[in-house]
Amino acid sequence: MEEAKNIGSPLILGIDTSCDDTSAAVVADGKRILSNIVSSQSDIHKKYGGIVPELASRRHIEMIWPVVEEALSSAGVTLDDIAAIAVCHGPGLIGSLLVGCGFAKAAAYAKNKPVVAVNHLEGHIFSVFLEGSPEFPFLSLIASGGHTSLSIVNGFGQYTELGRTRDDAAGEAYDKVAKLLGLGYPGGPVIDNLAQEGNPKAFDFPRAYVPESFDFSFSGLKTAVKSAVSRKPSAASDAGFIKDIAASFQAAVVDVLVRKVEWAIVKKGIKRVTLSGGVSANSELRRRFQEMAEEREIELFLPSISFCTDNAAMIAAAGYHHFKAGDIAGIDLNPKAYLPLYGCSLTKDSASFGTD
Numbered sequence: 588m589e590e591a592k593n594i595g596s597p598l599i600l601g602i603d604t605s606c607d608d609t610s611a612a613v614v615a616d617g618k619r620i621l622s623n624i625v626s627s628q629s630d631i632h633k634k635y636g637g638i639v640p641e642l643a644s645r646r647h648i649e650m651i652w653p654v655v656e657e658a659l660s661s662a663g664v665t666l667d668d669i670a671a672i673a674v675c676h677g678p679g680l681i682g683s684l685l686v687g688c689g690f691a692k693a694a695a696y697a698k699n700k701p702v703v704a705v706n707h708l709e710g711h712i713f714s715v716f717l718e719g720s721p722e723f724p725f726l727s728l729i730a731s732g733g734h735t736s737l738s739i740v741n742g743f744g745q746y747t748e749l750g751r752t753r754d755d756a757a758g759e760a761y762d763k764v765a766k767l768l769g770l771g772y773p774g775g776p777v778i779d780n781l782a783q784e785g786n787p788k789a790f791d792f793p794r795a796y797v798p799e800s801f802d803f804s805f806s807g808l809k810t811a812v813k814s815a816v817s818r819k820p821s822a823a824s825d826a827g828f829i830k831d832i833a834a835s836f837q838a839a840v841v842d843v844l845v846r847k848v849e850w851a852i853v854k855k856g857i858k859r860v861t862l863s864g865g866v867s868a869n870s871e872l873r874r875r876f877q878e879m880a881e882e883r884e885i886e887l888f889l890p891s892i893s894f895c896t897d898n899a900a901m902i903a904a905a906g907y908h909h910f911k912a913g914d915i916a917g918i919d920l921n922p923k924a925y926l927p928l929y930g931c932s933l934t935k936d937s938a939s940f941g942t943d
């Protein structure tokens with residue numbers, strides 16, 4: 588274990604079981620990834636067109652120890668070398684979160700290690716620090732299966748949320764449209780692929796620019812896709828139609844995400860932007876953001892694909908800051924399905940939009 592002591596300190600073991608992936612990672616100094624293991628449950632949920640919470644919890648129970656063991660062994664360390672265990676305690680599926688939290692507390696108790704509780708959204712925000720070092724303040728867009736939110740990050744633990752989705756999250760819209768088209772789960776990657784061969788102007792789907800607000804709304808778009816599909820006889824067997832729907836739907840989602848961030852850049856005068864969450868793996872979204880960043884001379888931070896979707900390295904990265912700040916959780920730590928960001932002040936829509 589001499590090697591382990593030399594790789595950097597403190598070593599944080601991150602754990603994320605918030606949704607349908609069991610993940611564990613070992614990260615040194617909040618930045619250097621020694622291992623990042625993700626066990627996907629897509630195969631289990633695929634046939635249902637979405638996550639079945641009970642099946643997700645059961646799979647987490649089976650996988651948590653093997654995944655943690657693999658994270659430790661790939662990093663060349665043991666639990667004894669770990670300074671703290673950072674675990675995601677919300678928001679997410681309560682049964683899934685329970686497995687990660689229960690495991691983290693048991694391991695911490697057995698090895699006399701501190702536990703650090705990390706908000707999943709904070710993890711997504713800090714995923715960009717695994718590969719870069721954006722200066723504060725920056726605008727952070729999280730677009731995932733459970734959330735779509737735009738915030739100003741003024742420092743670690745200092746978040747001002749400008750807007751969030753009023754109904755479906757962007758990734759949720761991808762997943763629901765994919766289910767409608769019989770494309771399985773998760774919908775994002777498959778629609779992303781199909782869209783590359785479709786015409787983004789084939790259907791003029793609505794873009795919901797919620798007026799005087801940084802909020803998002805994707806449920807109307809989903810309904811518009813549904814009615815376009817229902818008007819087409821044997822839609823599912825028409826490959827060209829499916830590709831056009833995918834491309835037109837994707838164009839609508841990307842337009843809204845890019846435009847809202849552009850407005851925030853102008854209104855808030857912040858020229859640094861980070862993207863995170865599963866939808867930021869989208870090829871068209873990345874291309875359009877890169878194009879916008881060049882045009883507007885914005886510093887853009889885009890995580891690699893493996894850090895866009897859920898992973899425990901991001902939980903360890905955020906957990907490192909809590910650990911440094913002495914923010915240690917008690918043995919009474921409980922997961923929470925709904926959990927706002929710590930230190931997050933919510934701004935009123937109109938006030939937030941109109942100021943500066």
Ligand code: KG4
Nearest residue numbers: 731732733758773775865866868869896897
């Ligand atoms: O961040 P994440 O792994 O989990 C949550 O915190 O929700 O995000 C998962 C979401 C799913 O809705 C999935 O369809 C979407 O991210 N996603 C994508 C792509 N890859 C994953 N959406 C669009 N394009 C992609 N390439």
Ligand code: ZN
Nearest residue numbers: 731864896897
């Ligand atoms: Zn996530």
